[in-house]
Amino acid sequence: xxxxxxxxxxxxxxxxxxxxxxxxxxxxxxxxxxxxxxxxxxxxxxxxxxxxxxxxxxxxxxxxxxxxxxxxxxxxxxxxxxxxxxxxxxxxxxxxxxxxxxxxxxxxxxxxxxxxxxxxxxxxxxxxxxxxxxxxxxxxxxxxxxxxxxxxxxxxxxxxxxxxxxxxxxxxxxxxxxxxxxxxxxxxxxxxxxxxxxxxxxxxxxxxxxxxxxxxxxxx
Amino acid sequence: xxxxxxxxxxxxxxxxxxxxxxxxxxxxxxxxxxxxxxxxxxxxxxxxxxxxxxxxxxxxxxxxxxxxxxxxxxxxxxxxxxxxxxxxxxxxxxxxxxxxxxxxxxxxxxxxxxxxxxxxxxxxxxxxxxxxxxxxxxxxxxxxxxxxxxxxxxxxxxxxxxxxxxxxxxxxxxxxxxxxxxxxxxxxxxxxxxxxxxxxxxxxxxxxxxxxxxxxxxxxxxxxxxxxxxxxxxxxxxxxxxxxxxxxxxxxxxxxxxxxxxxxxxxxxxxxxxxxxxxxxxxxxxxxxxxxxxxxxxxxxxxxxxxxxxxxxxxxxxxxxxxxxxxxxxxxxxxxxxxxxxxxxxxxxxxxxxxxxxxxxxxxxxxxx
Numbered sequence: 350x351x352x353x354x355x356x357x358x359x360x361x362x363x364x365x366x367x368x369x370x371x372x373x374x375x376x377x378x379x380x381x382x383x384x385x386x387x388x389x390x391x392x393x394x395x396x397x398x399x400x401x402x403x404x405x406x407x408x409x410x411x412x413x414x415x416x417x418x419x420x421x422x423x424x425x426x427x428x429x430x431x432x433x434x435x436x437x438x439x440x441x442x443x444x445x446x447x448x449x450x451x452x453x454x455x456x457x458x459x460x461x462x463x464x465x466x467x468x469x470x471x472x473x474x475x476x477x478x479x480x481x482x483x484x485x486x487x488x489x490x491x492x493x494x495x496x497x498x499x500x501x502x503x504x505x506x507x508x509x510x511x512x513x514x515x516x517x518x519x520x521x522x523x524x525x526x527x528x529x530x531x532x533x534x535x536x537x538x539x540x541x542x543x544x545x546x547x548x549x550x551x552x553x554x555x556x557x558x559x560x561x562x563x564x565x566x567x568x569x
Numbered sequence: 570x571x572x573x574x575x576x577x578x579x580x581x582x583x584x585x586x587x588x589x590x591x592x593x594x595x596x597x598x599x600x601x602x603x604x605x606x607x608x609x610x611x612x613x614x615x616x617x618x619x620x621x622x623x624x625x626x627x628x629x630x631x632x633x634x635x636x637x638x639x640x641x642x643x644x645x646x647x648x649x650x651x652x653x654x655x656x657x658x659x660x661x662x663x664x665x666x667x668x669x670x671x672x673x674x675x676x677x678x679x680x681x682x683x684x685x686x687x688x689x690x691x692x693x694x695x696x697x698x699x700x701x702x703x704x705x706x707x708x709x710x711x712x713x714x715x716x717x718x719x720x721x722x723x724x725x726x727x728x729x730x731x732x733x734x735x736x737x738x739x740x741x742x743x744x745x746x747x748x749x750x751x752x753x754x755x756x757x758x759x760x761x762x763x764x765x766x767x768x769x770x771x772x773x774x775x776x777x778x779x780x781x782x783x784x785x786x787x788x789x790x791x792x793x794x795x796x797x798x799x800x801x802x803x804x805x806x807x808x809x810x811x812x813x814x815x816x817x818x819x820x821x822x823x824x825x826x827x828x829x830x831x832x833x834x835x836x837x838x839x840x841x842x843x844x845x846x847x848x849x850x851x852x853x854x855x856x857x858x859x860x861x862x863x864x865x866x867x868x869x870x871x872x873x874x875x876x877x878x879x880x881x882x883x884x885x886x887x888x889x890x891x892x893x894x895x896x897x898x899x900x901x902x903x904x905x906x907x908x909x910x911x912x913x914x915x916x917x918x919x920x921x922x923x924x925x926x927x928x929x930x931x932x933x934x935x936x937x938x
Contacts, residue, residue: 478626513634522630558644558659560615560626 352393353556354428355381356421356461357437360484360540361398367492367535370400378542383549388556395428403441404457410446418457421464429470433556436461437482437526439508440538443501451504455511462519478559480522482552483509485530485544491537498538505538524555599624603632604663604935607642608785609812612660633661640729641667641687641935663687668935669726671719671768672782672927674736674775674920675699676890677802677828678845681923682715684722687931689786693722694919712765719766732768734929735759736775736922739822771929775922776805777816779888781932782925784812787917789886796882798869799921800889800896802828806872810880825868827891830854830861850892862895866902873907888915890922 355361363379365372376382376396385394401408401415408415417438425431438461442454462479471477487505491498509525516523529551530544540548602622606613618629636642643664668687673680676699684693715733722730735758759770773781780797783789789797789809797807797814803826808815831841834857843851851858869885876882885903889896896914903912917924 517631517635520625520627520631522627523634554659558615560617560619560629562616562619562626 350391350393351432351561352395352428352430353384353388353433353435354395354397354425354431355384355435355437356417356424357398357435357482358402358441358484359398359400360440361396361437362400363398363545364400364539366533366539366541374542374545378545380540380545380549380552383546384553384556387550387553395431397424397428401441402438403447404438404454405460406442406447406449406457408441408444408446415441418460418464421461422468425465425468425470430472431470431477432472433478433480433559434465434470435480435482435552435556437484439512440484440487440501440505443487443504443508444497445499445501446497451507451511454504454508455515458512459515459519462515462521478522480524480552480555481512481516483512483523483525483527485527485532485540488532488534488537490534492535494536494538502537522555522559524552526551597632598937599628600632600636601935601937603629603636604641605937607661607663608931608936609790611790612662614660618661639667640664643667665690667729668731668931669722669729670731670927670930671715671722671733672736672923672925672929673715673733674778674922674926675738676775676920676922681920683920683923683927684726685786685924685927689782689917689924689928691919691924694923696920712761715762716766719768730768731934732930733762733766733770734778734926735762735770735772736778736926736929737772738775769930769934771933773926773929774816775925776807777814778929779917779921779925780807780809780814780886782917782921782928783886783888783915784809784814785928785931786924787886787888787915787921788913789915792884792886794880794882795884795886796873796876798872798885798887800826800865800887800891800899801922802826804865804868808876808880808882810882823868825861825865829864830858833857833861844891851895862899862902866899866906869899869903870906873903873910877907883909883911885910885912886915887912888917888921890920 359370361381363374364370365374377386379396381394381396385392399415401411402417403415405418406416407413414420425434436458439454439458442449442457458481465479466476469476487498487502489502491502509527513523526548530540530548532538533541533544603618606618606621615626615629618624619626633642637644641664643662665686665688670685672683672685678699680697680699682695682697683691685691759772762770776799779799783797789795793811795809797809799805803822803824805822827844831844834841834854837857839854839857873885887896887900893914893916900912900914904910915921
């Protein structure tokens with residue numbers, strides 16, 4: 350059995366575009382669920398998606414619990430042993446209140462990678478496989494969210510390149526979600542059910558293509 | 570001391586969206602290691618790459634991503650084998666259109682020029698008379714011909730051209746019927762091509778280049794050790810151990826090649842033009858050909874026996890300009906006369922030496938030595 354942690358924000362939580370954090374796609378519709386279906390029974394998928402989660406920033410308005418870095422430690426230790434950790438974050442760091450360029454968001458992703466490497470939650474206390482997923486770029490029209498994300502749209506297009514640079518330098522896997530899905534026009538930065546399906550399938554293929562060193566031990 | 574974790578990222582390779590081949594200087598050892606494996610294997614999984622290189626899955630992921638971005642590698646389709654447990658195997662392979670190379674060889678009578686793609690498929694081939702060195706310049710006609718050949722390359726291949734490989738015969742061999750040393754004759758050729766045409770030129774002895782071509786594109790691809798023979802005007806030999814071609818100082822060649830047959834045929838007034846025309850089969854030369862074949866096989870047998878006293882090599886590759894049927898016949902007789910030896914006829918077409926020359930830029934730019 351291999352275990353995968355999906356660490357993300359509202360687009361991992363499965364928040365419905367144009368809805369509130371209480372409106373959520375079902376477990377089999379969300380991309381971690383789709384990926385679980387695609388990967389089959391030998392995989393255990395852990396969902397950890399929180400609306401508003403940032404990479405490393407305490408949110409002065411929504412609260413410090415949105416900080417991905419402080420939560421990542423207890424989260425990983427709760428779910429260890431982990432063969433793979435997928436991180437899809439970054440959009441919330443682009444909120445106007447943080448005033449950060451895309452490269453700083455990528456530095457935040459780098460912090461999370463370093464933390465995982467220090468925690469060594471992989472089999473036998475090793476560093477697990479780490480996959481950075483760049484979120485799909487926001488649409489220009491983000492409806493009533495415009496003031497909160499003012500100026501974020503342009504930066505969101507730069508995340509994929511900045512994340513890939515960090516992934517290259519820290520030698521981890523990388524996938525650009527924008528290569529397979531777009532955000533839904535309902536609110537311009539959440540992904541709809543079809544996108545969850547497409548992303549889940551694409552990520553399953555990425556996960557499979559990692560040169561896994563041996564067949565997982567059966568301990569169901 | 571500052572915490573280096575929070576220094577600006579220092580990527581193995583800067584991820585960018587530029588197209589075209591990266592310059593030679595930025596290609597890392599590990600990237601070359603990976604490309605070497607891909608050039609030596611037709612399809613290889615990431616797991617196999619990891620096992621052969623000792624690199625981690627994450628590092629391989631970074632390297633493959635950058636090679637995919639550069640267009641050198643295409644991601645293979647997942648192979649879902651029936652009844653197989655676990656994830657499907659996804660082979661990684663070179664993108665045939667990812668890189669091109671021009672190969673030029675100066676032969677006994679003619680100069681051959683080929684364009685090959687990244688997997689060795691020949692897209693263009695021309696045969697020209699050998700350049701005749703003039704007094705003042707080195708070889709203007711020759712240079713002009715190469716320029717013409719490059720001008721005939723398909724559109725869109727220029728920025729993917731890895732370079733020009735130039736295979737030159739050993740000094741003292743019979744090119745142009747002149748005694749002048751090859752080194753002097755072609756000394757400035759590399760520099761001239763580079764400055765006139767603007768592509769890097771890689772020069773190698775023609776026999777060594779041909780062995781390299783058989784290793785990269787031909788029948789020797791799966792072989793790590795073999796004894797290589799090239800049957801041209803004369804018979805030449807090289808030893809390949811662990812993919813490395815031993816290129817000794819000895820310019821030894823044996824007068825049992827096609828030239829020897831030609832002389833025998835001429836004495837009997839038989840036509841010899843078909844001998845030098847790669848595109849056609851030889852006519853039935855009867856007894857003369859039989860005698861020549863016997864002498865050739867005797868020479869091959871002696872070389873094999875002499876070598877196997879020192880090294881354990883069980884495969885012979887016979888590469889030649891001669892028709893493949895002839896080579897196959899020679900190979901099967903050789904197998905009978907040297908027990909335990911497998912003899913394989915080379916399959917580089919239309920000119921083994923030129924295709925071998927075309928392997929040189931790939932070798933220098935993409936592989937580990």
